Amino acid sequence: MNKLMTTAIAGVAFGLTAFTANAATLDDVKAKGFVQCGISQGLPGFSNPDSDGNWVGLDVDVCRAVAAAIFGDSEAVKYTPLSSKERFTALQSGEVDVLSRNTTWTMTRDANLGLNFAGVNYYDGQGFMVRKSLGVASTLELSGAAVCTQTGTTTELNIADYFLENGMEYEVVAFEKAAEVVAAYDAGRCDVYSTDASGLYANRLRLTNPDEHMVLPEIISKEPLGPVVRQGDDQWFNIVRWSLNAMINAEEMGITSANIDSKMGGKNPGVQRFLGETGTFGEMIGVPSDWAVNIVKQVGNYGESFDKHVGPDTPLAIARGVNALWSKGGILYAAPIR
């Protein structure tokens, strides 16, 4: 059935009768048959169209995992690409069911906007890039540097805090657009380029000679990025949170899209619970019992998703770093399924 103008004429007037307060998102989604997912309009590795026109990326995989959990079909997603300005309005107004758009989890957003962050799928943070020829090995040696950054962002404020805290001099060279900042840095108008670390990796490829530049090890701010849902629908919140947790738990248990079939009927109780062979974990959050199996089969575990979209084998070549599992030196930690 085509819904292009379903109620354009009659529905506006008569749809009033269909008024129901605070409908459950899961029921709506099941009725629609797909998850409406807000993503970014283009951020390399997180959500960008591939050459066939499909949206791919780390953020997109969260949407696909939610769809796989509910419908057993990771393709049952419709994407709404959102600008950073309209992302929260779109979620609040119900245009999208879940927002998975490199959104930083902050207290203001969590408390004031009527939204809930369902977890963290990428720990980002502000970093610095310099020319190797500068001979700098740490941000603490950057006193007196000219820093290229974007105007009106938290980036600028973080730099001010950081340099003041460490008693260093600096000079800001700020531009409106990210592309201008990169061009200015490339042209040598400043010594340092600062933005979120994930952005540093993507924009490094936009430089004339990427090999002459390096990202400094220090991260000066916390930018936990994660999926967001509307406040007040705990069931839906749980589905999104546990879809993400399932991806992380799968990596921890060594379950991949390739080996999941061989894990079936095994003896490890944790894996059995994960695969839905024991317990009623799917039922608890309102999805089929093989929800986690579908997520791993169709989307992969967190590590697979990371490697496919932003990992060392991709042009972005982002190292796992803090995004490694807690058991492997990172801070990625998901509550257990039990």
Added chain:
Amino acid sequence: MSEYFIRSTMLDAKQAPKSNVGIVGWLQKNVFSSPLNIILTVVGLFVSYMTIKALADFVFFNAVFDATNGQECRPADGEPGGACWSFIQVFFKQYVYGRYPTEELWRPDIVFILGAALLIPLLIPKAPFKAVNSFLFFVIYPFLTLILLSGGDFVITGFFIPFIDLFGKTQGNFIFELSIVTALICAAIYFFGKSVGEDMKSTMLSIVVVAVIIAVIGLMLSSNFGLEVIETDIWGGFLVTLVVAITGIVLSLPIGIILALGRQSKLPVIKFLCVVFIEFWRGVPLITILFMAQNMIPLFLPEGGEAVDNLLRALIGVTLFASAYMAEVVRGGLQALPKGQYEGAQSLGLTYWQMMVKIILPQALKHVIPGIVNTFIGLFKDTTLVYIVGIFDLLGTVKATIENPEWIFPLQAMTGYVFVAFVFFIFCFGMSRYSIFMERHLHTGHSR
């Protein structure tokens, strides 16, 4: 006695001095006539040379045509580099159709070809069958396009006539019901109304005809033609640019004319409504209208009700916005006509509509062709604003593909933007040249 001389024969005409004829003469007269002009010419030539050379280098001489990923497009050390056309080639399908499914691409293709086939004869003044052609293009073609692109099979909730369509589907259809009821009432008046005059009767007859046409269209829209339904969120690229621009252009002119006439009307209510409409839509930026349509309307509508399609909301917003501007352009033309034209028409006993259609509008519209085309071109370029509400037109698609990590290289964004600029230039320049052609064609003696 003074001597005098009278020439008795005419001198033969001499050739003009060399400095006044030929290329040298033209140059001396037009570009090297004074020291200032010499300086301006030299500077102008230099600037043009630099610009054209840089552009040609970027587009042709330094360009890469056979890369398979972004790394191969990267200019060698110290080289300025050029466009990477392989990048455009890889994503070209997306730039034209967006994410429209590959196996269904014949549908937009038919729409493109049919559109061109109907539009070109319409634009050539000498081509025959204008009436049939216009009917096909303005009435049949839009509905065909709608059904082909979206797949038809619309749910148009009806109330009281459970109706079985051509393909055996039972459903109500609001459009069908409304038009049939209207047609029946008007037909009843036509046949049984004893005291209604001849004028009224012919009006009723035309309403019946229109209502029946609308009823058929309503039926077609809700019919299932076996086409796969393609939701508008995966339309994109140039297809969306054309859909938005052509809808806006085709609808804004008639709506604008009606608004302009309404604003000049002597009936106070109509005048007031038109003024309010025009001033409201002109007073609000297009970007606000789009943003409101996209994000605020769902807040006003009841929860659980079906939402109106995103693309349709943008289309309505763009059309109303363009109509308000068009109304003011047309009003300028109406005001340019001397009062005598109105009075002459009235003294001939013409009705209001006869006067407007036969005397006033043909003259008024001809006066404002540049303004109308200006609005069209502005609208065509404004369509790129739909990107901010998540509809991927040509520019939006290009911007999104620029973020593809496989294809990141320093000049990637520039390559994309040059491509978009080129496409837009062709269309806007085409419209502009056609309007000049039309002005000359309609030239009847009072242009300056």
